[in-house]
Amino acid sequence: MNKLPSPASLISITGGILAIIGLISYFNDAANLSVPTFFYGVPILLIGLALKNSEIPPAKSSIQKSDLNKLNLKGPKELSNLIGDVTRFRYGQRAHLETSLQALKLWDENKPPQLREIELIEKNQKFGIRMTFLFCGVPIEKWEEKKDRLGRFFASNLKASITAPNPEEIILELLPITNTTDND
Incomplete structure (x- = not known):
């Protein structure tokens, strides 16, 4: 059976993806996409990293x-x-x-x-x-x-x-x- 990733890892990955999409959208002048993805992505990434720091496998x-x-x-x-x-x-x-x-x-x-x-x-x-x-x-x-x-x-x-x-x-x-x- 494969090990499933931890919830903290999933949250970190999701936040990281959203933040990267936001940055790419910002540099491509897609303001409608960059603002929500970046401003939601960064806090989600930080929450995921904080959880990962306090995680016990x-x-x-x-x-x-x-x-x-x-x-x-x-x-x-x-x-x-x-x-x-x-x-x-x-x-x-x-x-x-x-x-x-x-x-x-x-x-x-x-x-x-x-x-x-x-x-x-x-x-x-x-x-x-x-x-x-x-x-x-x-x-x-x-x-x-x-x-x-x-x-x-x-x-x-x-x-x-x-x-x-x-x-x-x-x-x-x-x-x-x-x-x-x-x-x-």
Whole structure:
């Protein structure tokens, strides 16, 4: 599947095209066309560039549409909302899940954790997720302290599992609780 351009890119391109048409029309003495296209094109271009400056691209996702449909039918609604939230362009934030990480006290103002990838996990016909973060300024010990709360924060009946495959990356798995031994 081809990646679609971001809304900010589309707005910037549209504004740029209108501004160029306006300039060309101005130099060709077509005042009826130059005035509206230039004076609408430049602000649209500037708005698009401002949005592009504050844009966060979607987190990488390997979730198939069929799996997402299964999740919508059988899984927690919160996980569907979470996946939908992090797999779209965001504007005016410094990182995906910014308010959630701040509420969990897993936020560093100077170097906030960056969500890089999200995957859907199915265990015993129940759904969970795997999120890969660059944890930047928040030490892994702090993530470990919040493990119990992380399991309950995003959806009920989930258990958090944290691994660090390398010094910059952390993998947070929110797996469904299948029996009483999973609660330990």
